[in-house]
Amino acid sequence: MTTWNLTQMQRHLLICNGSTCMGAGAEMVTQNIRDEIRKNRLDEYIHTSRTRCNGRCKDKCVVIDYPKGTWYSVQQEETARAIVHETAEEKAMIYSMEHGERKRGETRIKGIDKYKKGKGPMKKAVLFVGHGSKLEDGNKEVLQFVKQMKEYIDPSLYVETCFLEFASPNIEDGIQLCIEKGADEVHVIPIILLHAGHSKLHIPAEIEHAKEHFPDIQFTYGQTIGVHEEIFEILKSRLADTGFDVNQKHEDTAILLIGRGGSDPYANGDFYKISRLLWEKLNVSIVESAFMGVTTPTVQDGMERCLKLGAKKIIMLPYFLFTGILMKRMNNMAEQFKETYPHVTIDIAEYFGYHPKLRTVLLERMQQALDGTSTGMQDLENFRKYAEEHGYEHHHH
Incomplete structure (x- = not known):
C-alpha cells in the first residue's frame, strides 16, 4: 500500500464509496475529482480518500471537503470538478460551516436523529414487505391487507408496510420509518409466496x-x-x-395451477410440490402446473396438456397473492381460451386476496421472527456467505 508525504496537503476530499453512492455513480465522481486534481497539478495540496457509507444516502453521491467541513451531493460531472476549485453551486451543498455552526442546505432533508439508547423495554417494529406492482390497485390491496391484520397484532408493536419494487415506500424507507418511530428492533416479514431471488438476495441485502x-x-x-x-x-x-x-369427485375436470414463474429451480420445485399436494387433497383426476413467464411450461402449454388428458372443464387457479399486471393478463388469456376452445368449459378462480387463512400464515411468520425461531435468519447468513464469495452490489428495487 502507498504511503504519501502529506505535509503540503491543504484539503482532504472524502468521497463516499458506500453501496448506495456506488450504485448512483460514485466511481465516476471519484474519477472526475481525481482527474480534475491531476489536470490542475493540485495533487500536492488536495488529497482524496474513498470512504464507506457516510450516512446521507438520500443525498447520493456524497463528497466531504475538510477542513472546510462542507458536504456535497454530487450528481453531475460539473459539480464534481467544481468541488476541486471550491466553486460548486450552493444547491449542491448538504452541510456547510458558518461561524462554527453546521448549516443544512435548504433543499436537504433533516434525516433521522442519531440513535440514542433509552431506558425501559425495547420497542419493536414489524415491517411487512410486499412485492409491489405497476398496477396501483395491487399495492393498495397489500396496504389494506396489512391494515386489516393490525387488528390481530399486539398494539405495542409498530407496524409498517413497504415494497420491493414499483411502489413506495421501498425497504430502506420502510426501515427508516420504523426507526423514526422509536423502534429498537425491526422484524422484516416478506409477503412473498415462494423462496427465490427476492427473499434470498434482495431483501437480505437491504437488511x-x-x-x-x-x-x-x-x-x-x-x-x-x-x-x-x-x-x-x-x-x-x-x-x-x-x-x-371440493368434496365431490370430478373425473372430467382439470385444475391448472398458475404461478408467476422464475429462474430459481428450488422455487419452481416448491411450486410443483404444491401442485402435487393439491392433487392429493382433491378428488380430481388432473392438476397441472404452468407459469406466466420466465420458465416453462407456459399457460398455453398447461392448457393444451389438460385438453390432451381429456378434460372437459378446466379451472385456471392463480397462485397469486394480490391483483397486478399478470392477473389482468391471466383474465384476458381466460377469455381468449374460451373463444379458442368453445367445446370446453373454462373458468378462472380468484387470487388469494383478503383470505383469513393468509392472515393466519403471515401472523405465524411474524411471530416466528419475534420469537427468534424463523428460518429467515439463516437466509441472512447465507446471503453474507454469498456476498463474500460472489460479491453483491446493493441497489434499490
Missing part, C-alpha cells in the same frame, strides 16, 4: 445495508409463506368460489 447505518438496531428476518398447510385451504376456498365442490 445488511441497514445494519451498516443502524448498528444499534436489532434486525430479524421472517421466512416466506412457502409450502404451508393453510395455503391449500385458500386454494380450495377459491375453487369453491367458482362452484367447484
